[in-house]
Amino acid sequence: MHRTSSQLRSLQNNDSVAIIGGGPAGSFFAIHLLREARRLNRHKDVVIVEKRSAIDLGANGVQCRGCSFCAGVISPRLNEALEEHGLVVPNEIIQGHFDYVWIQGQWKNFRLRVPKDMRMYSVFRGSLPSRRSGNPAGFDAFLLSAAIKEGARILYGIVQAIAYTASGMPCLTVKTLSGERVLLEAGFVTIATGINSHCGLDYRDDSLIASVQRLNPAFVPGKS
Numbered sequence: 001m002h003r004t005s006s007q008l009r010s011l012q013n014n015d016s017v018a019i020i021g022g023g024p025a026g027s028f029f030a031i032h033l034l035r036e037a038r039r040l041n042r043h044k045d046v047v048i049v050e051k052r053s054a055i056d057l058g059a060n061g062v063q064c065r066g067c068s069f070c071a072g073v074i075s076p077r078l079n080e081a082l083e084e085h086g087l088v089v090p091n092e093i094i095q096g097h098f099d100y101v102w103i104q105g106q107w108k109n110f111r112l113r114v115p116k117d118m119r120m121y122s123v124f125r126g127s128l129p130s131r132r133s134g135n136p137a138g139f140d141a142f143l144l145s146a147a148i149k150e151g152a153r154i155l156y157g158i159v160q161a162i163a164y165t166a167s168g169m170p171c172l173t174v175k176t177l178s179g180e181r182v183l184l185e186a187g188f189v190t191i192a193t194g195i196n197s198h199c200g201l202d203y204r205d206d207s208l209i210a211s212v213q214r215l216n217p218a219f220v221p222g223k224s
Contacts, residue, residue: 013042015187018172019152020159020208022050026192027143031085034150046152047184048144049159053177072125072139073098076118087146093138095122155184161211162189 011017017033019026030046037044074082074089082089098120103110114120123139137145148154157176165171165185172184191212213219 011042011044011187014045016045016047016185018170018184018186018189019046019048019192020172020189021192021194022048022052022144022147022154023140023192023194024143025194026050026190027140027147029190029192030147030152031087031143031150034147034152035085046147047155047186048147048152049155049157049172049174049184050144051156051158053156072123074119074121074123074139076114076120079119079121087143089121089123089139089142093124093142095124097121155182157182160207162208162215163211164215 019030026048030048033044034046072095079089098114100114101112101120103112125138125140144154155174155176157174159172159174160181161173163171163173169185169187170189172186172189174182174184176182193208209221
């Protein structure tokens with residue numbers, strides 16, 4: 001997001017970019033942005049704000065605690081995109097492969113075969129279930145670790161609000177895991193929090209959503 005003006009401002013060299021949410025969407029964005037910046041010989045300081053605390057896995061990267069309770073299914077097209085970007089999903093976080101997809105209808109069900117030259121599979125998401133051998137990282141941590149390897153920094157905490165500064169830059173108010181409040185100013189902010197984080201809750205109780213609606217009264221949160 002950026003302040004609307006008559007003169008659009010492009011990201012400059014050494015500009016900072018803040019990403020709210022370290023899930024697949026936020027990590028994908030960071031990976032793509034940093035690779036494009038490198039291709040254009042530009043430097044970007046990319047900071048991912050993630051609310052879940054981390055488990056240090058050493059050379060294997062990081063793992064966010066807890067479980068997202070999401071069904072992690074990698075479609076054939078997504079798998080092709082991952083492979084095109086050199087992101088090979090490790091076997092230890094793959095639950096199983098699919099040969100068919102069923103479409104449930106009111107009066108008839110249809111079975112579609114996954115093409116033999118394509119892959120479709122399910123993956124573990126968070127750090128659960130703990131019964132997994134060695135409790136390896138899940139799909140989210142795999143992508144977050146890839147973003148870190150590309151050069152992204154992680155700030156663990158909760159974004160409480162977003163507002164524009166006098167200079168016209170968006171600024172995040174982040175409450176870190178230690179309880180400290182940090183102001184994070186950036187040249188560009190992307191919100192990748194997902195909609196499941198508020199499933200069944202009232203959005204009016206969310207200070208970040210409220211601050212976004214103050215900036216853009218037409219903004220309507222996604223529904224789940």
